[in-house]
Amino acid sequence: MNSRVSLSRRLTLTVLLLELLAAVVLIGIVTNHERKVRFEAMDANLRATSNALFGAVQEAETQNGSVKLDAHGVSIPDQAIYSVVADDSKTLGSQGDMPAFPQNPGGVTKVRVHQRPFRFYTLQGERIIDPESPRAITHHVVIRYGMPEGRAWHAVFEATRFFAIATIALLGITALCLSWLVRRFLFPIRELAEEADQIDTERWAFVAPESSRRFTELQPLASAIEKTVARLHRSFEQQRRFTSDAAHELKTDIAIIKSSVQLLGLRERTVEEYQSGLASGMQDIARLEATVGKMLTLARLEQSVQAETESCELIEALDESIQQAKAFAELKRVSVTRPLLSEAAFVGMAHEDASLLCSNILMNALQHAPENSSVEINVALTDGSVSMSFRDYGPGILEADLPYLFDPFYRGDASRSRKSGGTGLGLSICKALCEHAHGSIRITNNKDVGAVVTVTLPLLAIQAEI
Template identity: 40%
Template sequence: MKTARKSIAFQLIAAVLAVELVSSLLVAALSLVYERHIHLSSFDAVLRGRADSVLGAVQDADDVNDNVILDRADLHVPGEDLYEVYDDGVKRLLGRSSNWPAEDAKGLVAAAPAQLAATASNTFSHLKIGRRRYGFVLLHGSRIVDPGEPGGGKVHSITILYGAPSDRVWHAIDSAVEFYAAGSILLLAITGPLIAWLLHRGLLPLRQLAALASGITANDWHFDPPESARTTPELAPLTQALENTLARLERSFVQQRTFVSDAAHELKTAVAVIKSSLQLLSLRPRTVAEWQAGLARCVADAERLEELVGKMLTLARVEDGAVAVGSAQACDLAGCLRRAADELATVAALRSVRIDAVNLSEAMPVPLAAEDCWLVVSNLLLNAIQHSPPESVVEIRMDAETGESPAAIEFSVVDRGEGIDPAVLPYVFDRFYRGDPSRARSTGGAGLGLAIVRGIVEHAGGSIHLASAPGNGTTAIVRLPRAAPIPSHALADSAVSSV
């Protein structure tokens, strides 16, 4: 029930019905006012007309004594009407209808004769006499007796109080209001289900969308929303959001799957090497020297497998976001670069490559754990050395942003190697990607180094990009945010730890 109350359809229906109820109440009230006005004014007109005819009956009556009388011979008014006719204000009663009510009721009509005489003509009032309701009009008129005589005759002022039952009028008003009210209720009754049905129909695309979305699994990313969902202004943002989210999820799923399959391929190959090395040894009788050489090769193969697994784990750690970000973990980039230049100098010397460190004088704190910083720097430097032709120079350069408190530090590793084909440049950071696999194999790389580097740098809030021209060497440019200055004792610690 709670969920039903929260449903948009329920809320919409309730709101519409409430608005409709309020408006029907307003209609009923307005119709009451209007109908009352219309009916009562016509009733009053009728009342006046009848009062006039009573006055006419007084004016037309000829009495032999020149008295003013009420002649009922020509008076045709409904028998249920009440009237009273007075002469000279209300001093003398000329006559009244036969059904004029008892004294007590009469008292209500003409409680104070003086007051009645003073009341203006055409005053209407409503009274309840007995069980019936009556409308009354007060009419002042005059009757001139013998106008042709000298002195202008005698003027009698006539006062007529005329009443007629108004039950029918009130009934008409009531039934009109009732009609409007009943119509409104009927409308309400129809509107409820109709809106519910319309809403149900109107929300159909939404339900279709939901059904489509719920059909999506990790294996089936097919999401093809109907054209209506794309073109409906209300649904378009939702559809768009769903499509984008799904596309993103699918991409990362595919990436993950590719990674797993690539990892499996690498591991299988590594295992195949070890297995074939061992089987080759047992293929035929060997001398002790052959066994020893063979076993040494097997150990080397196993070490490569170990290294591969280690790199995969590092990558998993880096991509999990386990690299802590913040000033709590900071190390000196300049120190790290110097150390890498020193430690890899022998590796470089093997290939007759020289390492040139430029501008590494001052300490540059970066928000990286010492081992991660080492991974970044050593991977880039090793790459550069491996891709350098003999007798060339690998340059490490550091450029802090100028200004009082530079926010970022940039360092680059430049080699004079064969460069990277622009076509493959976008993929060099992909896991297991090798620009030249046969060559990378011989140097023991599995194509994970740059992926690890990028993972670390990006988690630290930095960026990395490669600038390369085939034949002209490659420059790896790493940009890292600057961390808070490191206390000198911590600096010493970070320089000691190694990977």
């Protein structure tokens, strides 16, 4: 089962996830910066307190020039650990249990004291008693002062927590605003979908809502839907008209056959009359069979996909069509002329289809050509295509009929006269054959007299090898 996915929900979640990822990265950067600032301040405080302790080392009130520590003016927290040692042996003052660690004069050392992390600063200096006297005494003083890192980490965590809470609150507000904005911005799409949903076989009118036309991104979609609906409407109308016309044609042929059979059964007839009636019925059946055959051909061309291997020589198929129509042309006393060509024209069409195309157009021209006239065929090869035109000297075509000549069963008169003997499918099949081969066909009236049918087909690559 296909699960439905909400585009607005997915878009909102994507934006929020990106914002969350950016917030996590930013929190990490802020935490690292805050840690750096806090520990730099802590190290500065360690140095300052160590210097203050060094300043508290003073001359003792003795005759031997010793020193003492007077730390009353120095603020030392209870959790601090320090020691002041003079001359590597005499401890002037201390607080807490000083751990053993390598001395790093002027630097900070990380040491764990009772499983707690401390930072110690080591300061080395000299205190000189009576520096102006020849009996000046120099004392080497080493001060180690340390503080637990917990206070600094606590400050870092507090700052990070505040920033994280503010970020989460901002994400929540962003989620609400984004959800509202996405629904608002997607409203034109929903309105467009609702308008498109109203289309059915009884209502083909589609006008894109004004809201969808205001957005540049939605204009192509609205225009595409309008064009698609228009094409579907035309195709639907053509299909409906084709079905109606086909039913009319088949019904007429069947009615003629039925009438012929009923007429034979009205009274006793001679053998010759029965034979004549049967012959007439066979002609009607043949006409019905031809109509069905053309309908099947048209359906095949409109639904099938051209095979890449289909090809034929068009001039050869044209000559065969001229030869087949020779008897009909002589009967009507119409001459068919075609200039001789030294070049071959290979097109992407089966030989049978090319013959059918040429034959349909030629027979149509012969039917409309007056006696003692001619049908002129011209073939021209241009860059990558071949153009084939058929001109007759008949009465031409009414301007009102030109747009509908390729519609199935259209004969140019409302009564659908059967005098020509055609089915009205010939030109429709010709158009389908040309489009199937990626070509075109058009019909125009000659400026003097008669009509001209022009077929243009692309030449195959094999043409260049000949």
